[in-house]
Amino acid sequence: MRTYAEVLRVPGLARIIFAQLIARFPAGMLSLGILMHMEHQHGSYTAAGLVLAAFSIGMAVAGPFVSRLMSRFGTTTVLLVTALVSSAALLAMAVLEVSLWADVVAGVVAGAAMPPVVPTVRTLYPRMVPQRLLAPLFSFDAALQEIIWVFGPVLLTLLVAAVGTGPALLVTIGIQLAGAALFIASPQVRRLRIPPTTRKLGRVLRKPPVLLSVVVSAMFIGGFAAVEAGVVATFGEGALEAGVVLGVSAIGSLMGGFAVGSRGITPWSVAIRLSIVLLGMLIALPMTEVVGLSIALFIAGLGTAPALAAFSAIIAGTVKFADTPEAYAWIGTGQLLGAAVGSAVAGVAIDAVGGVGGVWVGAVMVAIAAAVAAIFRRHQPDLRHGIGEPPDTAPVELPR
Template sequence: MRAYGEVLRVPGLARIILAQLIARFPAGMYSLGILMHIEHEHGSYTAAGLVLAAFSVGMAIAGPFVTRLMARFGTVAVLVTTTAVSVAALLSMATLSVPLWADVLAGAVAGAAMPPVTPTVRTLYPRMVPQRLLSPLFSFDAALQEIIWVFGPVLLTLLVSVMGTGPTLLVTIAIQAVGAAFFIVSPEVRRLRIPPTSRKLGRVLRKPPVLLSVVVSAMFIGGFSAVEAGVVATFGEGALEAGIVLAVSAFGSLIGGFALGSRGITPWSVAIRLTIVLIGMAIALPMTEVVGLSIALFIAGIGTAPALAAFSAIIAGTVKFADTPEAYAWIGTGQLLGAAVGSAVAGVCIDAIGGVGGVWVAVVMVAIAATIAAVFRRHQPDLRHGIGEPPETAPVELPR
């Protein structure tokens, strides 16, 4: 825990962590909020699914393109523009009664224009803390994001029960706008200058550690999407028991992030942490009651935040500073696509054999992820002695 104390004593870092947490908080609310609101407006879950799919595909495709614009037009300019566009698109969805095709278009625009807060902050971290503190910082960041996925859906459900879907979506949009503004006006963000990269779009994927992180994290997140679908199917849609089990899993991730975050990253780290996740999911296979599933997925959760932190550390330790935003964006794209595949395959298996089908899909996907990480461990850096100094960035000037 000493490392976390050092991290939080870094000037300005606590403010940046809080600002980006608020800015990212709506990520835990939009999926469910859009689903509920569009179903209410159009009276169809098929329609809601189309809009939500457009939103997710927009984020997945646009992420790497948007992050490259930060070097060309400036970090602040890109964050302000994307925030304004995404907020406008979401406002039209929340306030206007329009045909389904218009809501699908708005969903695609809103997803594509989601401000790149995560790539920005993970690019910023190496400029703010000593390199020996990067691994615990990435782990701390990954653990804190569980707050988004635990409390976001709970808050949204509570607001919908009190205010309805439209006003709740407006509150979610307001949180995004306030959080993004808080993040953008931070001096550290305004000072961030990312030098132009000479690489073409996608060339960063030729680096084995980056491609490995994208593929492994996609399979890993796909597994978690599958197990979530399996848990919901086991207890039924809207069941309190499903929420309890998933919250316990997220709590396990929070604990794991703090417990393992100070450990250095080795070529075996990703495989070992994913093996912890795999063990928990395998234990969940025969479980059908709350206590058993909670214990199993708590164990799986212990490896979750540390695995996500390892991906961030690998990028920071192997990619030139100018290319890190795009590299982080590709990881985000891979995770979104992995989640879509995991959910889709889980749905087929759940229809065939019940909730346990989703857990089986999760076990297979995480096992594949852990195996790939182990087999290709030579392409992962040894960061036990810290993450090397990133290359020099462009001149840093605080706007007057």
Template sequence: MAGYRDLLRTQGVGRIIAAQLTARFPSGMTSLAILLHVEHATGSYGAAGLVLAAASVGQAVAGPITSRWMGLWGMRRVLTLTTLVCAAAVAGIALLAVPLPVVMLLGLLAGLSTPPVQPAVRTIYPKMVNSRQLTPLFALDASLQELIWILAPVVVTLVSTQVSTVAGLMLIVVILLAGGAWFILSPELGQVRIPRSRRRFGTVLSRPPVLLATLVGFLLIGACAAVEAGVVAAFGGGGVEAGLVLAVFAIGSLVGGLVSGNIAMGRWAMARRMAIVLVGLILATMFLNVWWISGSLLIAGIGVAPAFAVISAMTTASVKFSDTAEAFGWVNTGQLIGAAAGSAIAGFLIDSAGPGGAYWTAAGFAAAGVLVCVVFVRGFPDLRFRDPSPIPDTAPVATITS
């Protein structure tokens, strides 16, 4: 913890972490708020699912594009535009009484305009700290983001059910604008400029570490989404058990991330961390009572944030600084697709085999993740003895001295 205290004393680090967590807080609220609002307005979970699907497609498509735009037009311009458009789209869903296709279009627009806060802040981090502090900073970031998934669903559910679903969506608009303004006005965004990339859009995926980070992120988030579906199916019948079990999962991730912050990341680091997730999820398939599932997910969670920290570090260390934001955009898109795939497959298996099918789905995704990490281990960078900062966009030029 002394290392984290020193890190947070570094100028601007504590402020930028708090600002980006606030700006990203709506990401843990929006899907649930839309689900509750559209179901309340139409009486159909199917209609709500269509709106959520449109929003997810928009996010997946826009992630790499808006992230790359930050190198063309600057972070503040892109973040301001996307924040305003996203807030307007969410407000439209809340306030307009329109047919379902129009609501789907608004959901698509909200997804397309989701502010690229995560790619922005992970591009800024290497410019704020020295190379020794960068790995712990990624671990701290991956750990603290669990607070979003612990608190945000509780807040939006409470407001939506105790006040109104419109109030739940408008709360998102307020946090989106306030948190976005705090992050956008942070001095660090003015001090860091992303150079214009000279490579074609998508070329960054030709870097094996970026492709592996995207694939492993897809599998890891797919496992987490399947777990969420299984917990809701098993314990979501009106009690508090589902929320408590998911909170335990997130707490395990928070603790794991903080503990792993100063552990060096070799080529096998991702495989080991994914293996912890797999062990916990295999245990979760054995018994479906709340205490066993909670204990199993606590174990699985210990590997989640550390795995995300490796994803961030290997992505940053493997691309030029001008490509960092786009690389993280692709990684985020892989995670969004993984969430959709994990939820969908788990849903089908829950219908046919009960809640246990979701945990088998999660274990399957995690097992595939471990397999990818083992088979392609040489594609993971060894960050134990090298600077994990991005590759400079300019290289030394040889000069003739005699």
């Protein structure tokens, strides 16, 4: 904990962490909010799923391109424009009664214009803290994001119960705008200057550590999405038990992130951390009751935030400063696609054998991710002595 206290004493960092957490909080609410509201508007989950898929595809496809725009037009400009465009598209979905295809188009626009908060903040972190504190900071950040996925869906569900789907979506839009404004108002964000990259879009994927991180994290997140679907199917849609189990898993992730945050990243780190996740999923296979599944997925959660932190550290330690926003955006794209594939395959398995089918799919996907990370470990950097100073930097003024 002494390391985290040192991290939080860095001038302006606590404010940035809080601001980006608020700006990212709608991520834990939007998918469920769109699904519920579109089902209410169009009367079927098929239609709602189509709009939600359009939203996710928009995010996945546009993420790397939008992130690259920050070096051309400035971080503040891109964040402000995307926040306004995305919120406007979501507002149209929340208040207008239009055809399904109009909502699909709005979903694509809302997803494509989601503010690139994650690429921005993870590009900013190496400019704010000493390199020896960067790995603990990434672990701290990965652990805190569990707050988004634990409390976001809960808040959305409570809002829907209290005021309905439309007003709940409006509240989510309000949080997105307020969080974006708070984040953009931070002096460190406004003064961040990312030098123009000389690479073409996608060229950063030619770096083995980046491509490996994208592929492995996609399989990993896809596996967790499959397990979540399996847990929901085991207890039934809307069951409190499913929320308890997934919440306990998130607590495990939070604890795991804090526990290993001060440890350096080695070429074996990703494989080892994913092996912990795999162990928990394997223990979960024969479980059907709340206690057993909670214990198993708590163990799986212990490796979740540490694995996500390792991906961030690998990018920071191997990619030029000008290319880091795009690299982080590709990881986000991979994770979105992985979650879509994992959920889809899990759905087939659940229909065939029940909730345990989703857990089997998750275990297989995480096993593949861990195996790939182990086999190609030589393409992962050794960061035990800290993350080196990123090259090709631009000066960033910090407040005195």
